[in-house]
Amino acid sequence: MPDPPIVTRFAPSPTGHLHIGGARSALFCWAFAAGLKNLGLDGRFMIRIEDTDQARSSDESARGILEDLAWLGIEWDDGPELRLGSGRTVGGDSRGVGPYFQARRVATYNAYAEDLIRRGRAYPAFETSEELEARRKAAVAAKRTYRFERPGDLVAGEFPRGRWERAVKGERHVVRFLSPREEVVVPDRVLGDVRIAPGELDDFVIRKADGFPTYHFAVVIDDELMGVTHVMRAQEHLANTPRHVAMQKALARLDTGAPFRTPEYAHMPLIFNMDGTKMSKRDKAKAARKAAKDATTKGATPASLAGACGLEEGPVAGFLAAEHDRLDVAEALARHLKVTLPEIEVWDFRRNGYLPEVITNFIALLGWSSGLKDGQGKDVEKFDMRFLAEHFSIERIGRTNARFDRAKLLAFNADAIKGMEDGAFASRWWSWLGEHEPEAASTVRRAFGDDPPASPRLVMLGRALKPRARTLREALAAARFALVGDDAYDFDQAAVAKHLQGEGGRGLDLVRQVRERLAGLGDGEFTPDQVHAIAEQLAQQSGAGMGAVSQAVRVAVTGAGVSPGIGETLAVLGKASTLARLDRCLRACVV
RNA sequence: GGCCCCAUCGUCUAGUCCGGUCCAGGACGCCAGGUUCUCAUCCUGGAAACAGGGGUUCGAAUCCCCUUGGGGUCACCA
Numbered sequence: 001m002p003d004p005p006i007v008t009r010f011a012p013s014p015t016g017h018l019h020i021g022g023a024r025s026a027l028f029c030w031a032f033a034a035g036l037k038n039l040g041l042d043g044r045f046m047i048r049i050e051d052t053d054q055a056r057s058s059d060e061s062a063r064g065i066l067e068d069l070a071w072l073g074i075e076w077d078d079g080p081e082l083r084l085g086s087g088r089t090v091g092g093d094s095r096g097v098g099p100y101f102q103a104r105r106v107a108t109y110n111a112y113a114e115d116l117i118r119r120g121r122a123y124p125a126f127e128t129s130e131e132l133e134a135r136r137k138a139a140v141a142a143k144r145t146y147r148f149e150r151p152g153d154l155v156a157g158e159f160p161r162g163r164w165e166r167a168v169k170g171e172r173h174v175v176r177f178l179s180p181r182e183e184v185v186v187p188d189r190v191l192g193d194v195r196i197a198p199g200e201l202d203d204f205v206i207r208k209a210d211g212f213p214t215y216h217f218a219v220v221i222d223d224e225l226m227g228v229t230h231v232m233r234a235q236e237h238l239a240n241t242p243r244h245v246a247m248q249k250a251l252a253r254l255d256t257g258a259p260f261r262t263p264e265y266a267h268m269p270l271i272f273n274m275d276g277t278k279m280s281k282r283d284k285a286k287a288a289r290k291a292a293k294d295a296t297t298k299g300a301t302p303a304s305l306a307g308a309c310g311l312e313e314g315p316v317a318g319f320l321a322a323e324h325d326r327l328d329v330a331e332a333l334a335r336h337l338k339v340t341l342p343e344i345e346v347w348d349f350r351r352n353g354y355l356p357e358v359i360t361n362f363i364a365l366l367g368w369s370s371g372l373k374d375g376q377g378k379d380v381e382k383f384d385m386r387f388l389a390e391h392f393s394i395e396r397i398g399r400t401n402a403r404f405d406r407a408k409l410l411a412f413n414a415d416a417i418k419g420m421e422d423g424a425f426a427s428r429w430w431s432w433l434g435e436h437e438p439e440a441a442s443t444v445r446r447a448f449g450d451d452p453p454a455s456p457r458l459v460m461l462g463r464a465l466k467p468r469a470r471t472l473r474e475a476l477a478a479a480r481f482a483l484v485g486d487d488a489y490d491f492d493q494a495a496v497a498k499h500l501q502g503e504g505g506r507g508l509d510l511v512r513q514v515r516e517r518l519a520g521l522g523d524g525e526f527t528p529d530q531v532h533a534i535a536e537q538l539a540q541q542s543g544a545g546m547g548a549v550s551q552a553v554r555v556a557v558t559g560a561g562v563s564p565g566i567g568e569t570l571a572v573l574g575k576a577s578t579l580a581r582l583d584r585c586l587r588a589c590v591v
Numbered sequence: 592g593g594c595c596c597c598a599u600c601g602u603c604u605a606g607u608c609c610g611g612u613c614c615a616g617g618a619c620g621c622c623a624g625g626u627u628c629u630c631a632u633c634c635u636g637g638a639a640a641c642a643g644g645g646g647u648u649c650g651a652a653u654c655c656c657c658u659u660g661g662g663g664u665c666a667c668c669a
Contacts, residue, residue, distance in 0.1 A: 013669045053668055129667065136666090145593045146665080174667050191596065200594060208667040215669045239595060239664035267596085270662070274602070362603095365618095369604055379605060379617045398604085401662060405602045408619040418632075467632040478631085499629095535628080550628035562630045 005042040005095070008033050008230045010069075010076075011219070013050040014062035017345035020279065020404070021234060021271045022065075023072060024363040027388075028268065028397070029232050030074045031364070034389035047079030047091065048222060049101045052212045057103070066091075068346040072356045073385050078226075097226040102218050109213040111254055112221050113175050113206060117164060120157040121250040122206060124167035125176045147202035154178065175207035177217075177247060184242040189266040189394045196242040204243055216240060220247045224260045232266040232394070235401075241265060266394045269367040270401045273342075279404060284334075284341040284348075285325035291339040292320055309336045342406075351436050353472030355428075357384060358413045364388055366402040382412070414470035426462040427453035432472040440476055443483045460528065461572045464564035481558040482572050486580040489559040491589060499551040499561065500589050506544065507552035508589060513538055514553050515582040518575070526575040532567030556585035 008029035012022055029045055036043025047066070051057035066082045069075075070090060079100045081091040091100075099105060116122035132148070139146035154160060156178055167173050179201040186194040206217035213221070223231065248260040273279050292305060302317040309316070309332035319329040334341045343349045349359055365381055370391045372380040383391075417425065430453045433441040448455040461482055462475075469475035481489070500507035517534045518526075535553065539546040550566040557578060563569045570578045 011669090015669080050669060056668075132667085140592090143592070147593095194595065196594075202665095205667050210667075212667090214667070219669090234663095235596070236663055237669095240669095242595095269597080272662085276661080365603060367603095371605065373605080373617080377616070379603095381604080381618060395608095400597055402604090403602060405619065408603065411619055414632095468630070495629095532628095539628085546628045548628085554629065560629090564630080566628060 003042065004227060004229075005044045006033070006036055006230065007044045007046055007078075007226065007228045008232060009046040009048055009223070009226070009228050011048045011050050011222075012062075012065050013053065013056075013215075014058055014065060015053065015056040016061055016281065017347045018065045018068040019345055020343070020349070020359075020363065023068070023074070023346050023359070024271065024366060025233055025268070026069055026074050027072070027360055027364060028368065028392065029230075030076075031385075031388045031392035032230060032232065032394065033077070034385075035392050038390055044077040044095075045075075046226060046228065047076040047100065048226065049080060050215065050218065051101055051103045052215065052218055054103075054210065054212065062101075064347070068350070071350060072346065072360050074360070095227065102213070102222065105218070105222065106212060108225070109207065109218055109221055110211070112251065113213070113217070115252075115254060116177070116206075116250065117175065118159055119250075120155065120159050120178070122175050122177050123154055123160045123203075124163045124173040125151070125203075125205075126163075126166065126171060126173050148176070148204070150178070150203050156181075172209055174205045174209050176203040177206045177243075177250070179203050179243075180246050180249070184246050186238070186241045186245050186265060187262070188238070188241075189264055190397045190399060191238070191267060194238065194241070201242055201246060206247075216243050217247065220244050220251065220260070223263060224248070224251070224253065228263055230264045230266065230394075232268060235267045235270055238267045241267075264394075266397060268397050269399060271363075271366050272401060272403050274403050274405060276403065279344050281327070281344050282325055283344055284327065285319070285330045287339065287341050288330035288333045288337075289320060289322065291337045292316075292333050295337055296320070305333065305336065309333055353432060353436075353474065353476075354409070354413050355416050355472075358409070358416045360385060360388070362409045362412050364392075366404065367398050368392070368396055369398070371396055382415070410470045417469055417472075417475070418466050420466065422459050422463045422466075423453065425466055426459045429462060429465070429472055429475055430458075433476070436473075437476060440483065447483060457572055457574060460568065464568040464572065468564065478564075481560075481563050481569065486577050487584055491585075492555070492560045495551075495555045495559075495561040496589050499548075499555045500585070505590075507548065507555070508586065510538065510542065510544055510549050510552045511556045511582055511585060513542070514549065515579060515586070518570070518582075519579060521575065523575055526571055526578075528565065528567035528571040530567075531570045532565070535566055553582075556589070557581040 010022070010026040010029050012018065033043035033045035047069070049062050051062070062080065066080060070082055070084055075090045078093065078095055078097070079091045081089050083089050093100070113122060117124070136146045153162070182198050184196045184201065186196070188194055204216065205214050207213050222228075245262055248262045251260040252258065253260070271279060273283065292300075295305065302320055303313045306313040306316040311329060311332055315324075315326060315329050316333070318324055319326060319333070330341065340352065341348070343352055343354075346359070350356070361383060370380050370383070372391070374380055420428070430441070430444065433444060444452050444458070448458040452458045461479060465475040465478050468478045500511065514535060517538065518531065521530060521534070535549050536546060538544075539549045542549070551561055553566055554563050554569065555561055557569065557573060564572070573581065
């Protein structure tokens, strides 16, 4: 018989998008399993959806989370099936331990709860939420630590017959676990043994009044039944783990009678914002509110903002007053005020033009490092998924919380973009545009043909964009000059005055001369090098200098003083557009 | 507040397990130069950390203790 598989799992609750911290947890679990596969072992990465909160869970969220994972390249062996764009399917239940949605496993949890009750390790409890809340308040008022106090009629190991009968008759109740009275030890591969003194654990709820298991209970049952051997998750779960260990010691499998095993635990450090606060989607609302408030000090009103955003005044006013954090309002305000909301969820990064391989690389560095140095003794910190799988180990997970440094992420993303082949960049940018900026995509199609990445001019544009864009979205901003119609761009008056009209219109004169020389170039000769050579020639012959010529032409064809190199700028536009723009400038900017 | 976890440049970290090669290395950011037709890119250089105090030791960033600081968690949410 082959060795049983080594199984890691990521178990998100489908109540929103995939958080960047969740992505890191998933990544480490994936890397561990993938590393075992490299060694020829049966390592498996599993996904389970923890949807026991009926009110907050949704199928759309579950699907979104799976798609974001797949986009990052974090693919699972076991779990819900997802069909990729390529037609390939990830997930599935080849081990036969599903279903992977906890809401579909309620019967199993109930069977285990009943077994626990019959063996005197759990009991129905009838206190109402209100009662409990009152007790909690009283404890806080008396400055006592609140713990649920075990009713006096219970004896560990004895079936609570009276309570059971009340419960069976339909009396509303929860089921509580009868916590052990001895020390609980959580063996953790990152932190070492964590010991909890006797009496620290109270009798916590394992089944809610609605019949659904609590998180703690479902996790313990599922991890055992699904063969999970390694639980790697964020440190925020550490304090819960003693409960899990305590339950594992009390539970036995209904099918084989074997006691539950305690998996290997590895709790990883948390990820925070640069200011030390938790990274939360609320940050987006905060940022939008701040921008909106700045705008109101400059004269905007809730009504004017609402109008500009196409929203009702009520929600906007409420948002400004921090009565709610509606994301749609935050995003509309951000769009209008041209501020970028902080990226918190994978989807945010994706939409803003970060590369998946950069994100996985960067988050892998938060709480883990390979410890390897390159030939010059520098830390190896740029790597791909393959490297991660090969070098990941639990031993090298750190213990200290990390802050999410957006500047460094941006730098990594910028480097990755710079390092792309021209053609690769063009096609990735194009597909990003199609997905996230459809309007710009159709403009690109108009300007560069039906298959833009195949257009030499678009590839040329891409080459010019790469060093100027840290994200695919920034590339769009840098490309605007080429996407606007030949007669549709505005002239920056200051730039016109300085570079065209100044010194008695010398700039305009240079534009005229450039236009003449450019007109002599054949279509096939309209390359960055040829165009640049012409500009340089004129710069020399006229004695004006390259700066004067370039800036004059630049302002003439783009309206502003900033664009890629002058040769590239004109070549990307092409001969016809360049001449049309030059002519337009000559008409529009005469003194 | 109880319980638990953590502690190297502003940030991510190497070095800590197996004290000496560390007056602590790298990356991002920052500062100063340089290249350049603008903006970027690129190149060179620089400032920048072992939280504090006690031990142990010939010797401590590395081991022990205390203090301080940070964080997590205390739900019929996961």
